[in-house]
Amino acid sequence: MTATRILGKLIGPALLLPAVVPVVAAVAISGAFTGGGTRRWGRGRVEDLREEARRAQGETAEAFYELELAQRGMQLSLETIRAVDDGPQARKAFADHAAFAERIDRANHEYISLMDSHDVESADLDATTASRARHDFTRMRDELRRAKEDLERFGQSLAPLVERAEQELARVAPAVERAKRALLEATRALDTVREAGLDAGDSAADLAALAPELRLLNEGAARHGVQPTLTRAEEVTRRAGEITARMTELPRRAEEVGRRLTSLRTRAEAITTRAGQVGPTLSELRRRFSAACWQDLQRVPDEAAEAVAGARRTLDGVERARREQRWDDAADGITEAQALLARTDELVSTAGDRLRRLNEVSFDASKEIERTRFAVRDAQRLAMVGRAVPEPRHAERLDGAVERLDAAVAALERGGRNPDYWRFLMETKAVRDIAGAVVEDIRGKGR
Known part of the structure; x- marks a missing residue:
């Protein structure tokens, strides 16, 4: 017989109920407190671990992003150095960076794998998994931060090389700009000459030959190197300048040829008139002075006539060269005609000067x-x-x-x-x- 039944027999049913109820209530309350409280505390702890895991994941992602930015900056610095310097210090810098690159690649692969292995947003994430995720992300974050700090220290050691390279690169842009401006000026000068109806075939071909050089300049020093780019830019500037000079000179040269041609024809006419006076001058010399005073002048009229005729033929050739725009030939012809006319002038003057001097001394x-x-x-x-x-x-x-x-x-x-x-x-x-x-x-x- 149970204790309750014994008590019931002793004191009766009416007196037993009030005693039993408080005991049951107490047991119920105690159970409710213990069991319910434990369950609520466990859910809160899981949420805290999930939040910490998510926070660790975010910090890791930020560290990954910052390392990525630092690596990109380092690549730019190395490209700057590579474009300018291939000396021992530069080669050592490239070799040292290769070790950093391997380390960073490993860290990146580990980070990606870690992101794939932990889903901190999952509703089924338990405390153990959340804690492990937080631990893994924190470790990864610290590793990425250390890599970034080491990379930054390495970058600081490269500062002198980068500064020298930037100074060299600073020369490139103005040089390339000068080359492009020279090409533009040459193109405009060529257009002006063509509009004037002058032939500029050779210069046009020279200008077209510079097109590949312009393409190489546009590709930049990073691809072709600073010194080769500077040399190319200077060469393009020089050659384009020569083309511009020729094109600028061409209209003036054409005008000059026309002007000098007209002037030489006028001079030829004047000398021809003067040459006609040599005969009478020689006649007077023969009449008034001994043969020794004029004998060496006997061929002057014929020589003068031959020189004038040669000058006229040369000037006709200059005219043809001018029409055909053979400016070098025209210039050579003008020089030759000038020499012939000068010779004629000298011959004609010799007879007249001889007569004048003989007249003076005889008087x-x-x-x-x-x-x-x-x-x-x-x-x-x-x-x-x-x-x-x-x-x-x-x-x-x-x-x-x-x-x-x-x-x-x-x-x-x-x-x-x-x-x-x-x-x-x-x-x-x-x-x-x-x-x-x-x-x-x-x-x-x-x-």
Whole structure:
């Protein structure tokens, strides 16, 4: 028999109920407190672990992103160095970075695997799994942060190399811009020449040949290197500048050829007119002076006529070259025509100058004699400056000049009515040349 039944028999049913109810209630309350409270506390702990796991995952993702940014910055720095420097320090930097790259690749793969293995947003995530996820993400976060810090320290060690490379690269952009501007100017100059109806085929071909160089410049120093890019830019600038100069010069050159052609034709006409006077001049020389005074001029009329005819033929060739826009040939023809006309002018002038000088000396030879004696005396005075006697070599030459002048004067006086005035003039000129040579010698020695 149970204790309750015994108590029931002893005290009766009416008195038993109140005692039993509090006991049952107490047991119920106690059970409710213990069991219910434990279940609520467990759910809260799981949520806390889930939140910590999610937080750790977010921090890890942020560390991964920051490492990725640091790695991209490092790549840019290395590309900057590579574009400029291939020396020992640069090669060591590339080798050291390769080790970093392997480490970062391993960390990235581990991070991706970790992200795939933990779903912290799952509703079924239990406390154990959440705790493991938090631990794994925290470890991964710390590893990524350490990698970033090490990479940043490595980047700081590269600062001098990067700075030098950036300074070199800073030269590239202006050089490339100058090259492009030079090409644009050459293109515009070519268009202007074509609009003027002038042929610029050679220059157009030269400009087209620069197109591949422009493409290489556009690809940049990062691909082709700084020094090759600078050299290419300078070469393109130079060649484009030459094309621009030619195109700019071409209209002026065409105009100059036309102007000089007209001028030379006018000059040829004038010289032709003057050449027609050589015959009468020679006739007067023959009539008034001895043969020795004009015999060497006998061929002047024929030579002058030949020179003028040659100049005219050359100018016709210049005209053809001008129409065909063969500017070099036109310039050569102009030079040749100028030389022929100058020769003709000299020939024509020779006859007239001979007649003028012979007229002067035949009218009054004393002026020529006095001019020559003055030159000799001036040289003699200079030879005596600071000396009791002149140097023998100077004295001998000046004495010889005096004797030569006296002989020329005597020959002129012996010539009678038709002396050799031309020989007399040649002798006096020779005497003045001797005196002048002595003066130059003395002055040169003094210096």
